[in-house]
Amino acid sequence: MTASPVSRHHQLLVVGGGNAGLSLAAQLLRADHRLDVAILEPSAKHHYQPAWTLVGGGAYDIKDTERAEADYIPKGAKWLQDAAASFEPDANTVVTASGQRLSYDYLVVCTGIQLDWDKIKGAKEALGTNGVCSNYGYEPGPVYLGVREELQGRHGPVFGPQHAHQVRRGAAENHVPGQRLLA
Ligand SMILES: Cc1cc2nc3c(=O)[nH]c(=O)nc-3n(C[C@H](O)[C@H](O)[C@H](O)COP(=O)(O)OP(=O)(O)OC[C@H]3O[C@@H](n4cnc5c(N)ncnc54)[C@H](O)[C@@H]3O)c2cc1C
Structure with a gap:
């Protein structure tokens, strides 16, 4: 050909x-x-x-x-x-x-990075629930804001590493309720 x-x-x-x-x-x-x-x-x-x-x-x-x-x-x-x-x-x-x-x-x-939430079991599903959010993307922005409001006067956030594939394996599915995980 x-x-x-x-x-x-x-x-x-x-x-x-x-x-x-x-x-x-x-x-x-x-x-x-x-x-x-x-x-x-x-x-x-x-x-x-x-x-x-x-x-x-x-x-x-x-x-x-x-x-x-x-x-x-x-x-x-x-x-x-x-x-x-x-x-x-x-x-x-x-x-x-x-x-x-x-x-x-x-x-x-220079095509940037591709977020691969599926590399961490449960991470994608956890986004937007129980205070789990990310500022790596335009779409999660509103979720991030919601979590910030939710945080007022409550537990401090736990900041995860910035790239989804580097987030501690299992952190999303095993995090303690009430503790906030931000990637
Ligand atoms: C929350 C956050 C805070 C940050 N804070 C800072 C900071 O304070 N200081 C700092 O220096 N940096 C910061 N950064 C990092 C900085 O924003 C990025 O490093 C920078 O935007 C990356 O630019 P880029 O052009 O490499 O990738 P992007 O801006 O992601 O651009 C990649 C482009 O490639 C295009 N593309 C993808 N695939 C293809 C394809 N197959 N063909 C053609 N085009 C394609 C995409 O559409 C996109 O437009 C931050 C990033 C985030 C998410």
């Missing part, structure tokens, strides 16, 4: 238009505006994650952490609204979810 032809070529292809991808593209274009930079990012929304801690502390509105991706694409960069489905490094090519073949001179991959 022969590979389908390249749909387009860019000097620099940045996969992932989160904080890392956007900052890197902006810095390079600031250094040389003639660079041909494309950002491959499927989401129309950009989330400013550091502010999620402030949301938990009541100093920031969760809605203000979600912005339009289009507003943050650096001037001079092209936004390709699609996702990387596979990489063909020998051919300097990325194949997208929609079947485009993108070739590049240089590739930067």
Whole structure:
């Protein structure tokens, strides 16, 4: 089977238009505006994650952490609204979810992390119950706020490690009622 032809070529292809991808593209274009930079990012929304801690502390509105991706694409960069489905490094090519073949001179991959709650038995089910919550995500934001309100004048929180896969195995299902586990 022969590979389908390249749909387009860019000097620099940045996969992932989160904080890392956007900052890197902006810095390079600031250094040389003639660079041909494309950002491959499927989401129309950009989330400013550091502010999620402030949301938990009541100093920031969760809605203000979600912005339009289009507003943050650096001037001079092209936004390709699609996702990387596979990489063909020998051919300097990325194949997208929609079947485009993108070739590049240089590739930067900054696709962030993927939360895998299922790595810890009971963690996903426990979210939003018995004071278990996480500030790692836009969706759990309201849950986090609910738990904060619930905490007023009660037991102090137990902060777990920040990544779900690092949370102490069994912590979610075995935690003592009344004790708060925040990841
Ligand atoms: C609660 C919290 C507090 C934090 N506080 C701080 C702080 O105080 N200071 C600090 O420096 N850092 C902080 N961080 C960390 C910081 O926010 C992250 O390190 C940073 O946002 C990561 O940026 P990123 O671009 O690597 O990933 P992300 O911003 O997650 O972006 C990854 C992008 O890749 C895209 N993507 C995923 N898969 C694909 C694919 N297949 N193809 C194309 N695109 C794809 C996603 O849609 C996403 O837009 C905090 C994080 C959290 C959650």
